[in-house]
Amino acid sequence: MKRTTENAVSTAHRLVRDVVRPGDVVVDATVGNGWDTQLLAECVGSSGIVYGFDVQQIALDVARTRLDANTRNVDLILSGHETMQQHIPAEHHGRVRAVTFNLGYLPGGEKTVTTKVDTTLQALGQALGILAPGGLITIVCYSHLEGRAEMQAVQDVLMVLPQADYSCLRTEFFNQKGNPPVVFSVYRASSYEQLP
Numbered sequence: 514m515k516r517t518t519e520n521a522v523s524t525a526h527r528l529v530r531d532v533v534r535p536g537d538v539v540v541d542a543t544v545g546n547g548w549d550t551q552l553l554a555e556c557v558g559s560s561g562i563v564y565g566f567d568v569q570q571i572a573l574d575v576a577r578t579r580l581d582a583n584t585r586n587v588d589l590i591l592s593g594h595e596t597m598q599q600h601i602p603a604e605h606h607g608r609v610r611a612v613t614f615n616l617g618y619l620p621g622g623e624k625t626v627t628t629k630v631d632t633t634l635q636a637l638g639q640a641l642g643i644l645a646p647g648g649l650i651t652i653v654c655y656s657h658l659e660g661r662a663e664m665q666a667v668q669d670v671l672m673v674l675p676q677a678d679y680s681c682l683r684t685e686f687f688n689q690k691g692n693p694p695v696v697f698s699v700y701r702a703s704s705y706e707q708l709p
């Protein structure tokens with residue numbers, strides 16, 4: 514019998530499903546093979562929009578084949594996620610319900626084309642800038658050489674976000690052997706009426 518266990522990606526997907534609703538504007542910051550893009554497209558439905566970024570045309574091509582032929586709500590952009598603010602229309606800034614990052618290199622692809630600390634942090638800053646109140650950022654970090662530095666750098670940024678405005682969680686599978694991936698999740702506080 515096939516066993517199903519939780520992993521970093523399935524955890525991130527569950528968090529996204531909890532938050533994203535039909536009609537939402539969302540961003541896949543690392544399209545890769547398109548699994549996250551597909552989930553986001555399903556969650557936002559035909560009335561929402563997914564902006565997807567990758568620096569490799571091959572990734573965008575594979576992702577496009579994964580999407581339903583009728584899917585018109587996904588805008589795949591061949592550009593680094595550090596350019597997200599310039600590509601996403603200003604009217605959507607502050608209205609983005611979720612941004613997903615799945616860092617590292619394209620599985621089955623060129624390992625040298627990987628996310629990098631500097632651009633990842635620029636993109637994270639921009640994602641925080643366009644996130645809606647009540648919105649979510651998920652970041653799956655891996656432990657290859659560049660990945661470890663990236664994981665630490667991401668954590669350092671999240672660690673100092675003001676707790677009145679953001680809740681930051683780190684989820685890890687500490688019984689897994691080796692250096693298992695880590696899922697960071699960042700929730701922007703919703704607006705609320707002050708209680709008397």
Ligand SMILES: C[S@@+](CC[C@H](N)C(=O)[O-])C[C@H]1O[C@@H](n2cnc3c(N)ncnc32)[C@H](O)[C@@H]1O
Nearest residue numbers: 543544545546547548549567593594615619628
């Ligand atoms: C682990 S894969 C993403 C997996 C993907 N989300 C999926 O569902 O299959 C990481 C991707 O990040 C891409 N990448 C590397 N640097 C990037 C950058 N600056 N901006 C956007 N994507 C980048 C790589 O080309 C690769 O496709």
